[in-house]
Amino acid sequence: MKRPKISLSDFRPQIERVERRLFLKRGLSLGALTMLSGCTLKDDDAVDRLLFAMSRFNDRAQAALFDPNKLAPVYEEAEVTTPFPFNAFYEEKLAPVIDAENYRLRLSGLIDNNAPWTLRELRALPQATQITRHVCVEGWSAIGKWGGVPFRTFLERVGADMTARYVGFRCADNYSTSIDMPSALHPQTLLALDFPGHAGETKYGFPVKIRIPTKLGFKNPKHVTEIFVTNDNPGGYWEDKGYNWFSGS
Numbered sequence: 001m002k003r004p005k006i007s008l009s010d011f012r013p014q015i016e017r018v019e020r021r022l023f024l025k026r027g028l029s030l031g032a033l034t035m036l037s038g039c040t041l042k043d044d045d046a047v048d049r050l051l052f053a054m055s056r057f058n059d060r061a062q063a064a065l066f067d068p069n070k071l072a073p074v075y076e077e078a079e080v081t082t083p084f085p086f087n088a089f090y091e092e093k094l095a096p097v098i099d100a101e102n103y104r105l106r107l108s109g110l111i112d113n114n115a116p117w118t119l120r121e122l123r124a125l126p127q128a129t130q131i132t133r134h135v136c137v138e139g140w141s142a143i144g145k146w147g148g149v150p151f152r153t154f155l156e157r158v159g160a161d162m163t164a165r166y167v168g169f170r171c172a173d174n175y176s177t178s179i180d181m182p183s184a185l186h187p188q189t190l191l192a193l194d195f196p197g198h199a200g201e202t203k204y205g206f207p208v209k210i211r212i213p214t215k216l217g218f219k220n221p222k223h224v225t226e227i228f229v230t231n232d233n234p235g236g237y238w239e240d241k242g243y244n245w246f247s248g249s
Ligand SMILES: Nc1nc2c(c(=O)[nH]1)N[C@H]1C(S)=C(S)[C@@H](COP(=O)(O)O)O[C@H]1N2
Pocket: 084, 085, 086, 087, 088, 089, 090, 135, 136, 137, 171, 172, 173, 175, 176, 203, 204, 205, 217, 218, 219, 220, 221, 222, 223, 224
């Protein structure tokens, strides 16, 4: 019988959870942890609930510390990492291929004008480029160049409710993530239409990626098909598996 191929990445959430536990256990004595949670460490469910509560507390602390004017470092063209690393929750060859002509960026939620956008219409908006560092929780980082529409410009243009708390993203590969409105309005957050790699290479997020240099890689959705504005935290693919939601600076 052929055994199914199992890779380390299948266990990422579990590994993360174990790591978070070790981190917690180092920071808090066993007694303190037991007292805090009112449980023993054997009680997995209660430990998970405590970790989740602490992560949510951490989200609030991080959001309070977020400085909307603090810029992520920018780099020179010569510092760009080539080839740029690919990452996704699946193998590279399974990256979605999207037809540019038929592509539409859908909008929903607290947005005045939620008509869908073609790529040509997005290209007609003001464009900017930036060279910044992408940092992945899995322990690698790379410098890349992205071009596209400053996300604030786009949100203003469509009449997004900027007093709302969250912006959520849905992707062609069923990935999803969400960010806080202040990070969405940050001057370096980009609705990217140009990506690392050769012309015609689509695995880095074609046709639309949200590039947020103040956030970890997994908060930067590729192949975005829908953007929505909401006051209810939408979570996301990794967030729902226990990754810290804010994950930014
Ligand atoms: N649609 C989609 N976006 C995604 C992911 C994904 O699996 N699907 N993975 C995230 C993670 S964990 C990382 S590190 C980056 C990788 O982007 P890259 O392929 O451009 O390096 O994409 C992020 N955005």
